Amino acid sequence: MNIYDRLLKFATLRPRSEKEILNWFKRKKIDSDLQKDLFNRLKHLNLVNDLEFTRWWIEQRNTFRPMGVRRLKVELALKGVDRTIIEKVLDEQIKPDEQKNYAKRLLSQKIDHHEKLDSLKVSKKAFEFLARRGFDFGLIKEVIDEFNLKE
Known part of the structure; x- marks a missing residue:
């Protein structure tokens, strides 16, 4: 299998960012002239966007x-x-109400696993969980309040 075929396989498994393609070139130790040619081919095929x-x-x-x-x-x-x-x-x-729905859904799944804990511990765990998942603190507070949990 030649390098172009391997690149096509890599690029078509799922969409790729430009950086992912460039990192693939580095891992495969492909010289810069060939990189430019291959990259332009992928762009032409709309496989890098x-x-x-x-x-x-x-x-x-x-x-x-x-x-x-x-x-x-x-x-x-x-x-x-x-x-x-x-x-x-x-x-x-992404709409703000969608973010709230995602946070609620995740929190409802998480709370089921911690039902026996007191509400302060549940609230702390819920807050930390949603914060790790990248939700804004105001949104987390709002969602936790809707679940009737104390912060």
């Missing part, structure tokens, strides 16, 4: 592993996506 990658990433996260906007921003930045693209797609796809 940070805007589409960002849309896909956020959709996947919201569907399978909901998290807050802060965490999404960090993940996408680590994938090498430009901040302006991240902000644009988040504004398109």
Whole structure:
């Protein structure tokens, strides 16, 4: 299997960011002239597009592993996506009420596991859990208050 075929396999398994493709080139120790050629081929095939990658990433996260906007921003930045693209797609796809629903859903799953703890411990664990998932503190407080938990 030649390098182009391996690159196509890598790039078509799921959408990729430009940085992921460039990191793949580094791991495979591909010289810079060939990198440019291969990268341009992928661009021509629309297999490298940070805007589409960002849309896909956020959709996947919201569907399978909901998290807050802060965490999404960090993940996408680590994938090498430009901040302006991240902000644009988040504004398109994430609404404040959706974030609240994601937080509620996650919290309702988490609370079931800690039913026997007193409410202060449950509240602390819930707050920490949602904070780790990247939700804003105001939203966390609002969701916890709706669950009638003390902070």
